[in-house]
Amino acid sequence: MVTTDPDTPVTVVGAGTMGHGLALQFARFGAPVMLVDHRQSNLDDAREGIDQALDFLESAGWLDADPGAIRENVSTTLDLSAGVSDAAFVIETVSEDLDVKEAVFERVAAAAPEDAILATNTSGIPITDIGEAVPAAADRVVGCHWWNPPYLLPTVEVVRGEETSDETVERTVAVVEAVDRDPIVVQRDVPGFVWNRIQFAVLRECTHLVTEGVASLEDIERAVRDGYALRTAAIGPFETADLGGLDLFQSIASNLYPHLSDADAPGDLFAERLGAGRGGVDDGAGFHEYDADATSVVRRRNERVAAIRRALDGSSD
Numbered sequence: 001m002v003t004t005d006p007d008t009p010v011t012v013v014g015a016g017t018m019g020h021g022l023a024l025q026f027a028r029f030g031a032p033v034m035l036v037d038h039r040q041s042n043l044d045d046a047r048e049g050i051d052q053a054l055d056f057l058e059s060a061g062w063l064d065a066d067p068g069a070i071r072e073n074v075s076t077t078l079d080l081s082a083g084v085s086d087a088a089f090v091i092e093t094v095s096e097d098l099d100v101k102e103a104v105f106e107r108v109a110a111a112a113p114e115d116a117i118l119a120t121n122t123s124g125i126p127i128t129d130i131g132e133a134v135p136a137a138a139d140r141v142v143g144c145h146w147w148n149p150p151y152l153l154p155t156v157e158v159v160r161g162e163e164t165s166d167e168t169v170e171r172t173v174a175v176v177e178a179v180d181r182d183p184i185v186v187q188r189d190v191p192g193f194v195w196n197r198i199q200f201a202v203l204r205e206c207t208h209l210v211t212e213g214v215a216s217l218e219d220i221e222r223a224v225r226d227g228y229a230l231r232t233a234a235i236g237p238f239e240t241a242d243l244g245g246l247d248l249f250q251s252i253a254s255n256l257y258p259h260l261s262d263a264d265a266p267g268d269l270f271a272e273r274l275g276a277g278r279g280g281v282d283d284g285a286g287f288h289e290y291d292a293d294a295t296s297v298v299r300r301r302n303e304r305v306a307a308i309r310r311a312l313d314g315s316s317d
Helices: 017-028 040-059 067-072 080-084 098-111 127-131 135-140 166-178 195-211 217-232 237-244 246-259 268-275 294-313
Strands: 010-013 033-036 074-077 089-092 117-120 141-146 155-159 182-186
Touching (some): 010 017, 017 040, 017 067, 017 141, 033 080, 040 067, 040 074, 040 294, 074 080, 127 135, 127 141, 135 141, 141 166, 155 166, 166 182, 195 217, 195 268, 237 246
Parallel strands (some): 010 033, 033 074, 089 117, 117 141
Antiparallel strands (some): 141 155
């Protein structure tokens, strides 16, 4: 059974950006990690990603363990069945496609120990739908949604599906806490859970404001990044309302809510850029222009996040 001990055997299925980040976070705290993927090139890239993340953490002064020992905690394999055979905690982070995830869970449930937790890092696919692929093990299927990068951001959503048992939720919370992360228990399996519902509500309103010509994309970016998000990093929305007074916020909400976007599709702001080959950092342009590769942009973001965390809590990661 999984306990709060950090040396719980962990298998991470999927060696992409989130996969290698998860493997690193578990390995930092002594867990033996098996990283599984269907392509050797993905596993090789994951090793490089782990090395880059370790370099960043070491330069930031947030690495208590020896980098070499952390690397040794991570093994890799192309054999999914063998990779989960001894795991107490399995977490998949493959593509956001229900069919793909169902196929992975069917194989994992057949090969993993009968009491292993079967977790998914999905950012929005219902946990209940994934659990339906393994009805005999649906009580052990749970959402465990980490925010990118998992070795920097402290909060993890633990999401209960309709069949997820209380024991599975409790055990998953214990695993998350054992690697110095802060679990949020999502009691209802709603699309997008908590984080993405909030993130995309903000993004929807931002795109609406640009489309309506209320302000430029750049100014709206600054308003969120340098204003709203900066304050929100220190104080949440309900405490903000407490400070302003509930009567005031109720009045503002009553006047404002009818004017907020209720769009049910992303709209032209995305379509126009995608049609022009501006898909994001990898294309050199998305909503913004980029003169650096993705690795450099990610490192710059991580440095900013690390600086904010230092300023807010003054403690090590």
